[in-house]
Amino acid sequence: MIQLRQVSKLFAPQWAVRGLDLEIARGEIFGLLGHNGAGKSTAIGMMLGQVWPTAGDILVGGHDVTLHRRRALEKVGAIFESPAFYDFLSGWRNLEIFSHYSARTTPARMREVIDWVGLAGREHGRVKTYSHGMRARLALAQALLPKPELLILDEPSDGLDPEGIHEMRQTIRRLHRELGLTILLSSHLLSEVEQLCTRIAVMKQGRKVFEGSLAQARLAQDGVRLRTADFAAAADLLTRAGLITGTLDGGVIRPGPGIGTDEIVRRLVAAGMPVFEIAPVEQTLEGFYLALMNGSASGNVNPSP
Amino acid sequence: MWLIQLRNELWKLFGKKRTYLGFLMIVLAQNIFILTFRFSHASRNAIQVLEGNGYPAAAFMSGLTIATILIFPMVYLLLPLYTSLVGGDLVAKEAEDGTLRMILCRPISRVQLLVIKWLAGAIFALLLVLFLGVSGFLFASAWFGWGGLFVFVPGEIFSVYDPWSGLRFYVAAHGLMVIKAVTVMGLAFMLSCFNVKPAAATILALSIIFVSFIMMNIPYFKDLQVWFVTYHLNAWQWLFLQPVPYWKIASSMSLLAGFNFTFLLVGVTVFHSRDIKS
Known part of the structure; x- marks a missing residue:
């Protein structure tokens, strides 16, 4: 599209x-x-x-x-933040004006859209008397008019x-x-x-x-939660072995490129360290977003679907 | 769709209270002038000039004469002010309010949008001049009655007409005034297409008109008058010269048409290249 x-x-x-x-x-x-x-x-x-x-x-x-x-x-229909209207005209008149920039719009179609957005009964009032919510509905109506x-x-x-x-x-x-x-x-x-x-x-x-x-x-940060008897010692071992690039708060390690969890587990077990849990971290969008903004998450750019 | 869009543009224009400011001020100014003429000695000078040239003052101090006297201050001051006010608003106010962004997410070309707006502005200019002429004539006739037309501009115009010829020239002069009003509106409209505040477009247009007018009247520039836009904007008053210099008027009108086309073209070009953002 x-x-x-x-x-x-x-x-x-x-x-x-x-x-x-x-x-x-x-x-x-x-x-x-x-x-x-x-x-x-x-x-x-x-x-x-x-x-x-x-x-x-x-x-x-x-x-x-x-x-x-x-x-x-x-x-195409569009709605912007703080939608602007001709406040001195009615909602109905505003819809007529905006929709006619796309194509001729019938009163029946306008009525249908006004009903759909829940503005029925107020469409002939001046826009300057509308609440913020009503303006949002009017914005939606003008966007929907051209189908x-x-x-x-x-x-x-x-x-x-x-x-x-x-x-x-x-x-x-x-x-x-x-x-x-x-x-x-x-x-x-x-x-x-x-x-x-x-x-x-x-x-x-x-x-x-x-x-x-x-x-x-949610998975893009490449973080792996690791639960062992001594996280600091395990992280130190893995860093020295070149298997991880760093650690994050909450017992999370960042494996190096191409390093799988199996290899990490193998190395820890070989060193006599018990591994109670190892799993990829599924984080919130907020966490991912903040990590991206702070530059700590990888921008896994996935081209087209 | 053009006609519907033009109708919508007129709804927008005439839905605003400030659009009517010009009409209101014209009525106020006209009535103040007319009452001053009626109840003071302001008309004494005109009567002396008429009688000194052998014309009976009573036959020519008519509603038509007073209405024509009124035109001059209106056309030099109020008409440019209110046409540029509307012209300066047409694009810049919509950009300032954010409605332009709402319009431009629609499948309308920027050129079409501007032409429709310009047409709405031209219709406003036409209506303002029409109102100026009709209201001036009606109010002045109510106090001074029907009679011949006497037009006097010291050193330039001295003309007397019988009532019907006078009315004909009065109407024709307003026809030419429409071109003036549209040109001033077009100048403000062009400036309004730049990324400026509406007030800036209006003030800039007025400044250009007034500076041009002042410079044109400086003796040093007397020989260069034809190069000033205001010289051609005032062509309407040449209709009251005897004999009427039709060729000169036609030449000025064609130049004004050129100015109008250029203003619109520059406005469209500038607007088309602009990025419209919130």
Whole structure:
């Protein structure tokens, strides 16, 4: 559905995005993670033809966004953090205005979408009287009006209260389940991404440092939990033997490249050290993300699915 | 779709209270001027000029004459102010508010979007001039009645018309004023396409117009007047010269058309190359 090939964007003198390759398959919920300024919004801007790439190709729905914007964005809906509307007009009028930039929209279709997002009864009120949650629903309605196949959500839960965040999460699930949309979700809320997404990409300083499934992310740190009678002595032995590259908190060792747990166990047992437990560490997305940001996790870049 | 999008653009434009500011200020200014003329000695000078040239003042101190006198301050000050205010808002305000980003995730080309916005701005300019002419004529006629038209600009224009000829020239002058209003709006619109605040676009456009006007009137630049945009923006008043220099007016209008096209082209080019970010 979305393909980015070696996409870069220079906001002189800094690269906002550099050499980004990304592939999002039809029907998946894909999470885009990264700090503020990591390049997520710039990448999304380029996918929507709002930001011109300095280099690379961006295909949305098989069409090049920079060359064939109209065709590429025909079936795309988007929601940004703090969605902006014409506050002096009604919700209905706003929907008419935004949807007509895509195609002619019938009142019946507008009614259907308003009902779907739960804004019925308030659509003729001025947007300036709407609560934050209602604005979020209106944003969703405007994104759904052109019957999109791809929905791009850039920090959709930003500024919402916990109830609103929960509601947004439920809505994203509904969109995926009932409408079969492909969803690209950029978010700071790791728990949200963890609960919703099937695959993720993590960006750091404009570069992609990880792309893969959540399961891969959880295992990507290459940490192995080791329980022995004396962890310090075991770690010292393994380090001297060149089998591990270091240790982490909580009795975790980091095996060297190509070193399997069988070899580690063999060496410890041969040295007379009992091994009670040895297993790969499955960590939380938060742990993995923080490790990536601190540079201690390996960016196992998994190319296309 | 163009027509629907233009209608939507007009909804946006006329949904804002500040769009009506120009109409309101024009009515206020017109009525203050008219009442000043009616209840003070402000018209004495015009009466003296008329009678000194052998014309009966009573026949020419009409609603049409007063409305035409009113045009000058309106067209030199208020019209550029409010057309540039709207022109400067059209793109820059949407960029500032974030609605431009919402629009540009839609499959509409930037060129089409800008042309529609420019058309909405041009319609506003047309309506403002139409309002200026109709309200000025109606208010002035209510106090001064129907009669001939007398136009006097010291050292430049001295013309008298019978009522119907006067009305014809009055209407035609407003037709040319529309071109002026659209050009000023177009200048502000072009500046609005740059990455600037709406107020900056408006102020910059007004500065260009006023600086051009001041320079044009400095004696040193007298011979170079034709090179100033304001010289051509004021072509509407040549309609009151006798005989009317139609060729000169047509030449200025064609230049203004060129200015308008250039402003739009520059605006489109700049806007097209811009990155739209939050």
